[in-house]
Amino acid sequence: MSNPSIMRTVTFCLLVLYSAWAQAGIVIGGTRFVFHGSEDTLSFHVRNTTSLPYLVQTKILPSEGQPVESGDAFIPTPPLFALNAGRENSVRIVDTSEGLPQDRESLFWLMIAGIPAASKTGNENTVQFAVRHRMKLFYRPAGLSDVAAKKAPSRLQWTRSDAAVQIKNPTPFYVTLINVTVNGQPIEDATMLAPFATESRPWCDAPRCEIRWQALNDLGVAQPARRVEPGVQPRKGSPR
Numbered sequence: 337m338s339n340p341s342i343m344r345t346v347t348f349c350l351l352v353l354y355s356a357w358a359q360a361g362i363v364i365g366g367t368r369f370v371f372h373g374s375e376d377t378l379s380f381h382v383r384n385t386t387s388l389p390y391l392v393q394t395k396i397l398p399s400e401g402q403p404v405e406s407g408d409a410f411i412p413t414p415p416l417f418a419l420n421a422g423r424e425n426s427v428r429i430v431d432t433s434e435g436l437p438q439d440r441e442s443l444f445w446l447m448i449a450g451i452p453a454a455s456k457t458g459n460e461n462t463v464q465f466a467v468r469h470r471m472k473l474f475y476r477p478a479g480l481s482d483v484a485a486k487k488a489p490s491r492l493q494w495t496r497s498d499a500a501v502q503i504k505n506p507t508p509f510y511v512t513l514i515n516v517t518v519n520g521q522p523i524e525d526a527t528m529l530a531p532f533a534t535e536s537r538p539w540c541d542a543p544r545c546e547i548r549w550q551a552l553n554d555l556g557v558a559q560p561a562r563r564v565e566p567g568v569q570p571r572k573g574s575p576r
Contacts, residue, residue: 361467362450367556373478399443440508440531489551496566499541505529
């Protein structure tokens with residue numbers, strides 16, 4: 337077998353092994369999290385579903401991608417812990433923030449990495465993979481209600497200028513769009529709208545522009561599909 341063929345085979349095997357670790361390694365009790373300003377802490381569980389012990393690291397980054405310095409926003413505890421095979425551990429996020437906006441949500445990234453212990457097979461060539469999870473952590477100030485958050489997707493404002501579609505979010509909540517189609521064609525670059533932000537996308541290059549989309553709720557579950565035609569007034573009694 338030639339060297340390029342060997343490298344392709346090795347790469348494929350590594351990808352398969354990494355996928356297996358990611359699926360059967362560290363399982364997080366949630367896909368996204370909302371930290372309510374009325375609470376002091378937020379807790380979730382981390383479970384090891386493998387037959388090997390893991391070393392688990394937790395940290396939180398702001399949406400800009402810079403590390404959060406101690407005392408600036410949120411601290412996960414414990415930040416580093418061992419998790420034996422088949423066991424579960426609770427992680428708490430503690431609010432130490434000062435000065436976060438109280439009129440809108442703030443976005444952070446919850447990062448969780450797990451490194452499995454070496455298998456005791458006597459094989460010194462064992463490759464160890466770090467399983468990494470990155471999940472959204474929203475800070476929702478005490479003055480913003482969950483009920484209003486559920487209604488945020490229905491309040492998006494859609495307008496059109498030639499091929500460009502402007503999506504305005506007049507709410508204080510983040511709204512994540514998924515499964516977006518334009519005239520039946522899927523859109524790969526769907527977006528998450530920040531509070532009070534307006535995004536422009538070159539989606540409508542045809543006379544007709546029918547957009548269908550879904551939004552995620554606080555648990556990361558897709559909500560019922562919605563339909564909109566920017567710039568076209570809906571007929572009375574037609575579904576939105």
